[in-house]
Amino acid sequence: MSPLDTDDLHRIFEKLDLNEDGLVSLDELRWLLEQNGVHNTSLDELKLLVGKTSLDRLDFLVFYDAILKQNMGDQSEExxxxxxxxxxxxxxxxxxxxxxxxxxxxxxxxxxxxxxxxxxxxxxxxxxxxxxxxxxxxxxxxxxxxxxxxxxxxxx
Missing domain, CATH: 1.10.238.10 (EF-hand)
Structure with missing residues (x-):
């Protein structure tokens, strides 16, 4: 996974926030993960991982950062x-x-x-x-x- 800048993440957040309530629901987040090859993630697993039922913009950035850290090895130049x-x-x-x-x-x-x-x-x-x-x-x-x-x- 290559790092995205903050503007990219804000655009992704806006596209995911289908009902424009300023929050990304776990359903919307699960859809994003499935589009990126992460299949079979239940809503309960996501809730445990995220710790809440929806993410605001800042929570979404923190979630992305955590996923990015998990996927990036410390041996790489990045x-x-x-x-x-x-x-x-x-x-x-x-x-x-x-x-x-x-x-x-x-x-x-x-x-x-x-x-x-x-x-x-x-x-x-x-x-x-x-x-x-x-x-x-x-x-x-x-x-x-x-x-x-x-x-x-x-x-x-």
Whole structure:
């Protein structure tokens, strides 16, 4: 499976979302998998794999990323590039995780962005909204996986 960029994934999501409710159902996801040679996947198996009955755009990107990682071997050049990217993202994550607790809080994000000159009184950025957008598990902070998604989507 070759990696798709974020624009490709958004187009796929839109085509799968037949009823245009902003969600891809397990039926729609199963159809996509069958079109790509993954047969005999039950809805129950998909629900266990996905952990819910439908995916929003961000969930869909996370699901794709998980499938891609599963199918890509670490010995390939793509795997090495992926490992390099992972190391770079881990270093960047540590810059934002000021207290080293493994998550980025709104305060930490605001502090680092201010130090970097990206936030000022005229900016209008809301760190809580930024975190909420990528906070898949809704715990109010970004863990490394959520941070990765944010950085990869933002930079695509």
């Amino acid at each position: 795997g090495e590039e992926s490992n390099d990217l992972e190391r770079d993202l881990a270093k960047a994550f540590k810059v934002y995780d000021l207290n080293g607790d493994g998550v980025i809080s709104c305060e930490e994000l605001q502090s680092v962005l201010s130090q970097l000159g990206f936030l000022n009184e005229h900016c209008g950025w809301d760190c809580r909204s930024m975190i909420k957008r990528y906070d898949v598990n809704s715990d109010g902070v970004l863990d490394f996986e959520e941070f990765k998604i944010m950085m990869l989507i933002t930079n695509s």
